[in-house]
Amino acid sequence: MGNCCEHFRNFFCGNKNTNVRVSLPAVCFVWQIAMIVLFGVFIRYDEESDSHWSEVKKHHNISSDIENDFYYRYPSFQDVHVMIFVGFGFLMTFLKRYSFGGVGFNFLIASFGLQWALLMQGWFHTLDHSTGKIYIGVESLINADFCCAGCLIAYGALLGKVSPVQLMVVTLFGITLFAVEEFIILSLLHCRDAGGSMVIHAFGGYYGLAISWVLYRPNLHQSRRLNGSVYHSDVFAMIGTLFLWMFWPSFNSAITDHGDGQHRAAINTYLALASSVLTTVAISSMSQKKGKLDMVHIQNATLAGGVAMGTAAEFMITPYGSLIVGFCCGIISTFGYLFVSPFLEKYLKLQDTCGIHNLHAMPGMLGGFIGAIVAASATEEVYSKEGLISTFDFEGKFENRTVGTQGGYQAAGTCVSIAFGLVGGAIVGLILRLPLWGGPADDNCFYEEVYWEVPEEEESIPPILEYNNHMIHKHPDISESNFSVDQN
């Protein structure tokens, strides 16, 4: 069976040509032009961002501009935006020679992804069938950023092993799959998943893992000297970690109900994250002979509490419940980095550069089931009658759903997201094996000179303590010859 897979994998594997001078511009131009055309046909401002707003205010008897959804959600939107571009981007700068690729390709695919997400999510969720238009506002922007997060998580598993063109393909299909599974989970199954444990993390995680499994490189060890960090690249990665960690309460509360919904989601996430840090440190220290901490754990497993609270954050999980979730997920995620990732690589042939299995896939799945349990155990006493209805949106055709049923559907939603991730990822992985996309050779992985102009080494900087005008004037040949590589 393993042999069969091996053959199957090799079938598509041609000679490596990493020149993307035609394919990358072509993909960018064609897709961006397509976006413009589709936006022209479909996308319009919603009533809160259209200049007819003053009429809407009168019509709906809204007393003040502060009631515009912008003021409820814009601060959270900006926090989420920082998480997507700086958080995910810098978290992936930890490799010694792939920092440009980590932060730069993250920038590229998120910028494409958010446009495509506005369209896909619009078609599935907010298309006005009478006019055939999609009306967007600040909540749409948040959802588009969320949608990108799924693809960026998948990028974490592929980091250093794929070309930018492949990443654009991953994003195109990832956003499409995301919108479909989100529609099934949120609309058909009527699950609640404000922070996206299921629809973002479980889906994105398994999507990336499935792609990575199909793209298995048996000779990746040829690049293993580059698959690691240096001192300052680890500090850069901490920028990503901290911005993710700090703004996760905004992530989980960005699109929850106005008022107590946003308030409670922020508190719960804040507590779960704090708890994760302590257990991550504990396990990391225990795992080393001398009790030393490992930066990989601190950079990643500390975030697991936020992932796992994605579904339950808006529920009445209680403050100590949040701490318990964070406590467990910090442990599980750190164990994942210590034992599960090496196991997966060795026995399942799964190469997961950033360990997204430990940070997103597993905690996301757990978060989905935690959400199911918390939903199933909700009572009118704890939530109040009105609170129960608004928290779980038991309105319209879901008016008579019980919390027990809701819990069941939440669990089902988790399974749907995983299934979409695995099947979708396997298919996308096969597409990526076509020898069209300019992926790097096995001995050039994690090495960004393949796709980036990289400046000369630090060693060629003139030593500061010795260098002065004098020396230059005495030895013009040195100053001219040694330092003649002009980068700008």
Added chain:
Amino acid sequence: MGNCCEHFRNFFCGNKNTNVRVSLPAVCFVWQIAMIVLFGVFIRYDEESDSHWSEVKKHHNISSDIENDFYYRYPSFQDVHVMIFVGFGFLMTFLKRYSFGGVGFNFLIASFGLQWALLMQGWFHTLDHSTGKIYIGVESLINADFCCAGCLIAYGALLGKVSPVQLMVVTLFGITLFAVEEFIILSLLHCRDAGGSMVIHAFGGYYGLAISWVLYRPNLHQSRRLNGSVYHSDVFAMIGTLFLWMFWPSFNSAITDHGDGQHRAAINTYLALASSVLTTVAISSMSQKKGKLDMVHIQNATLAGGVAMGTAAEFMITPYGSLIVGFCCGIISTFGYLFVSPFLEKYLKLQDTCGIHNLHAMPGMLGGFIGAIVAASATEEVYSKEGLISTFDFEGKFENRTVGTQGGYQAAGTCVSIAFGLVGGAIVGLILRLPLWGGPADDNCFYEEVYWEVPEEEESIPPILEYNNHMIHKHPDISESNFSVDQN
């Protein structure tokens, strides 16, 4: 003619003395004390930040504290603040040996500039003639930060080639000119320019370019080994790029109308920026033999969409219109880095360290004209009657202005800003040529040891893998002698 300019330039050029021990403290103290005196005479809290607010609330029948402008604008203000200090500051850390100067001098001149801007903008825009006082609130702080942005853009052209004292002079005159041109454009011509394509970017860009042209250094090639980046300095610069990129929607929406105005400006800017990223990547990749990306383009040209939306963001430019603007500006700006900057340097003797011509001057000018076109094509149908009046502020003596006339004035405003930048910059450039300011010699440009205490080289850190207590104890002389440079 060129020869004549040459002579003129050399006239002022004496021997280089970079000691600023007297001039820098003198400028800082005198100007800061002047600020204190002028603030004492002129600046007071406005009615929303004064403790008489509770009386004002009663008087104006305001029902809630949330109606205080603080809650409408403070989150955007903080985003703008981050752009000014971290965004512009870190964008200028890309040089291998000028990171302290990039972020540190940016910090200095913005901190001075915002105080002077509160005064200058206050005198021109919000001076209460009955009391002779300027009343400040959160919107004043945003405007002061905006005003600094103009000078920081100019700094981009001068980076590495001027002393901190010269930068303070650039800022003093820059803020002054800014306030005057802003008064002409916004008050006299009654243009709309919420995100400042004209008043900030076109003005700041041409102001910096004119200064740089006057300060042309024919022997700058002597420093060319330092006019480039190293690996980690490029990653630092990405911090600047990303914070500018992410918060640009806040920049363009910070002072637009409450409600739909802020909401729409944020959406439009978000879309234009996303579109810029894709076309920047496409052109950057096409320009290299092997399709490799250039960090200079990714760091800068991706932002061009935000610059160009500065005027039109609050208009009903439509979502696909925003994408088109971003699409074009990403291309134009990247072409600028590839072809225009080398051309300007070679034929116009214009040395533009950060390429502000491509990122600010040209897209800013374009943004002004885009704003003019969008304004001229506004209709009551699209905006609604009330929306048209509030968007273009057709009130008071401008009640009867048509959108066509408005478009004409917008275009005129763009020309005014460019003229102010060029003429003002040329004059300030001449002032900077006086041999008083401690500018660096041609072979010491882009080299910050001239103005900063710089720590010893990384090479002198004890190698981690070999170093241990043992070795130290065996060779106490090594540990004492080699590492004796104490920095703290």
Added chain:
Amino acid sequence: MGNCCEHFRNFFCGNKNTNVRVSLPAVCFVWQIAMIVLFGVFIRYDEESDSHWSEVKKHHNISSDIENDFYYRYPSFQDVHVMIFVGFGFLMTFLKRYSFGGVGFNFLIASFGLQWALLMQGWFHTLDHSTGKIYIGVESLINADFCCAGCLIAYGALLGKVSPVQLMVVTLFGITLFAVEEFIILSLLHCRDAGGSMVIHAFGGYYGLAISWVLYRPNLHQSRRLNGSVYHSDVFAMIGTLFLWMFWPSFNSAITDHGDGQHRAAINTYLALASSVLTTVAISSMSQKKGKLDMVHIQNATLAGGVAMGTAAEFMITPYGSLIVGFCCGIISTFGYLFVSPFLEKYLKLQDTCGIHNLHAMPGMLGGFIGAIVAASATEEVYSKEGLISTFDFEGKFENRTVGTQGGYQAAGTCVSIAFGLVGGAIVGLILRLPLWGGPADDNCFYEEVYWEVPEEEESIPPILEYNNHMIHKHPDISESNFSVDQN
């Protein structure tokens, strides 16, 4: 006397064993489990974050969700959160070989501290005696973050000289002492201290200094080659500085009164900080032979204005008053780095790694007295009758307090905070001298390989310009042997 202290210090000093493999996990697990249990017993959502909110709204006749305190305070909370984790964390990355420790241990102790702070501050301030529960909302989260700030300041004095276990002890006692002194100052003495000049900065500063004094290491010079920065670590530290500087207006306004209180506190802090930057630059430049700037001053003393405005920011100190405060504190703090710190180290045996005496202790104390003076000189004319009452909270049993009395109590509060810091710190210092905690040896201070797995040196990266597939294939032995240290 000095000799006596010396003996006392040495009494506790055993052989150094830096293995924390048992103690660190034990402390993390035990304390985190204790938090969960105590949260289970005591902590509940407050009425604005509980799902009964819709009933509360009806009951109190609140018209809109936007009146939920979340919308008043959440943006400021996130800014404060960034200050605590990125601001303080990155400010402490300046050491050449302690960046992981700076940002990582900061992360650990703040994550523990905020949980313990929610409990301690809850017991003292918001415990509902009828139910025996503490009800938390967004304001509680801000206060918990504030509480951590006190301990992080103390960490600044200890940076590089203590083990993570010792830091956990410092935090446990620090939070406890903080809650007690805060209760005395804010509740018993009824002082106003929104930004915490007294309760946070003066307390935290003297607490850290007292600990450091007790932990004096006579042979610290053995590590002095590591007690300094390298080029890029100074740039990392500027990230911390700038995020602290930019968000300080949010810090000082986060828990002031809704409306004009928050608005005015933000403006005052913004101005004081700007003024600090100019005088810091001036003094720093004057202090060097050639007028060069010192990064240590720019990184720290520029923030002194924000510290000193912690108490007075919400008062009517006037804009020029704020500038004066910043002006003086920039000077005092820079002088502190130049003269006071070396003096303290030489004559008082006080080793203060980050110079918190100059940035927190001294400006915090000054801020307390400035607050006292401004309070004492308040008049009904300036504040309005209602404004005076709301600003100083002259209600209930403090209804008849005069501003003069208030000024006296403010001054007394400052003294209380200093006393708590000094006495508490001395006691905690003694506890830390027990040979249980795994502190580093004198020749291993400021060196993080003691507590962290550190990646190999940058030197072992393959040189980019020479490295290519060719070379690898020709010399497989090189690629395999030299680069065989795999870090991930």
